[in-house]
Amino acid sequence: MEKENDRENAFFEDLVAVRRRLHACPELDFDLKETVGIVGESLDSLGIPWRFVAGSGIAALLEGTEPGRTVLLRADMDALPVEEEWEVPWRSRYPGRMHACGHDVHTACLLGAARLLADRKNDFSGNVLFVFQPAEETSGGALPMIRDGLLEGPAPDGAFALHCDPSRPAGTVGVHRGAFRAASDMFDCVVRGRGTHGAEPHRGDDVIAAACRVVTALHELVGRTVSPAEPAVLSIGSFHGGSARNVLPERVEFSGILRTLKQETRVALKAKIRRTVMNIPDILGAVGEVSFTEGYPALLNDPELADLVLRAAEGVLGKENVAVLTEPSMGVDDFSFFLQRMPGCYFMLGTGTGKGEDAPLHSPRFRPDERCLPAGAEVLAAAALSFLAGDYQK
Structure with a gap:
C-alpha cells in the first residue's frame, strides 16, 4: 500500500x-x-x-x-x-x-x-x-x-x-x-449611405440611425423566431461609425457572432440576419451588407x-x-x-x-x-x- x-x-x-x-x-x-x-x-x-x-x-x-x-x-x-x-x-x-x-x-x-x-x-x-x-x-x-x-x-x-x-x-x-457545444458563425456588417452635416440630416441617409435599427432588430431575432426551449445566442460585439459629433458619416460597421445547436436553426437564422441587414437600410434609403465567417460546427x-x-x-x-x-x-x-x-x-x-x-x-x-x-x-x-x-x- x-x-x-x-x-x-x-x-x-x-x-x-x-x-x-x-x-x-x-x-x-x-x-x-x-x-x-x-x-x-x-x-x-x-x-x-x-x-x-x-x-x-x-x-x-x-x-x-x-x-x-x-x-x-x-x-x-x-x-x-x-x-x-x-x-x-x-x-x-x-x-x-x-x-x-x-x-x-x-x-x-x-x-x-x-x-x-x-x-x-x-x-x-x-x-x-x-x-x-x-x-x-x-x-x-x-x-x-x-x-x-x-x-x-x-x-x-x-x-x-x-x-x-x-x-x-x-x-x-x-x-x-x-x-x-454550439456552432458559431461570425458576421461583419456595413451600412452605407450619403453623409451630411448634422444640421442638415435631410440631405443624407443617417447611417448611424439605420444601423442602430438593424442592431435592435437583430437582437429580437432569437427571442421571436426560435423556440424558447432551444438554446441560441446572437451578440453584437463591436460598433463603429463617425468621427465628429456634428457630421453624419457615410459608413457604419458592426460585427457579431451567432451561436446555435441545431443545424436547421443555424441556417434559418443566418438567412434572417442577411435579410435584416439588407432590408432595413434599404427602406431608409441606405445600403446594408453582411458577410459571414463560418466557425466551428x-x-x-x-x-x-x-x-x-x-x-x-x-x-x-x-x-x-x-x-x-x-x-x-x-x-x-x-x-x-x-x-x-x-x-x-x-x-x-x-x-x-x-x-x-x-x-x-x-x-x-x-x-x-x-x-x-x-x-x-x-x-x-x-x-x-x-x-x-x-x-x-x-
Missing part, C-alpha cells in the same frame, strides 16, 4: 511539473515551438513514436499487443493573449500571454494518460492515437490536422477529450449526452460513448464525483470536427477549489487546482481502455 501511495504521489508530482513548464511558456495559434518541445520530450521518454501534423500539431501512436480498434485522445495546446495576474514561480514568462483556458492542464492530462497507457500496452489490443492540437482558440487546428492526414492509417473508431471547468471541484467530472457527444465515459469516470473517481450534465454550453470547441467523423465524447474536468471563488475561463486570474491532473489523466486512460475492450457497440 505504501508503494502504491508512493507511485501515486510521484505521478501527481510529475504531472504538476509538466503542467507548470507548459504554463510558463504560453504560445499562441500555430506558433508552439517550446510547447511541442515539451510534448515531444515527454513522448520520447515513454517510447511512443510521434510525428508533426499540420505544422505544430503532434500525433503519437501507441500500439497494443494485437490488432483492434483505434481510439483518439485529444488535447489542445495553445494559450490566449491575456496578461496573467498571478505571481507564482511558474507564471507566464511572456507578457500578454497566458494559459487562461487551461490548455496546459489538457496537455498535461493527455501526457499523463499516455504514461498510464504505455505502462499497460501489453494489456490491450488496438491502438491509441494521442493528438496534441494547435490553434483551438483562434482559426482552429483540428481541421488542418485532419486535412494533413491525421486520421489516415489506422483510422480512429472513436474519440475522447476533456476541458477544464472551474465551476466544478477538482477531482470531479461532468458528462453531457448529445449536443453539448456544433459539438455532438455520442450518447453511448458519453455513458462509457460516465462508467469509466465512476470507476476511477467514485460515483459521487461524477455528474450527468443536462444543460449544453454555448461556447465552442473544434473537437467538433473530430466528432463529425467518428463517435466520441467531450467531457468536463473539474478544476475548482470547491470554495465558489474560482475565476472563470479566459480570466487573467484563472488558476486550476492541480489536484485535477491525475483525475483527468486517469479518466482519459480508463475511457480509452474501455473503448478498446469493446465496451461500446454501434
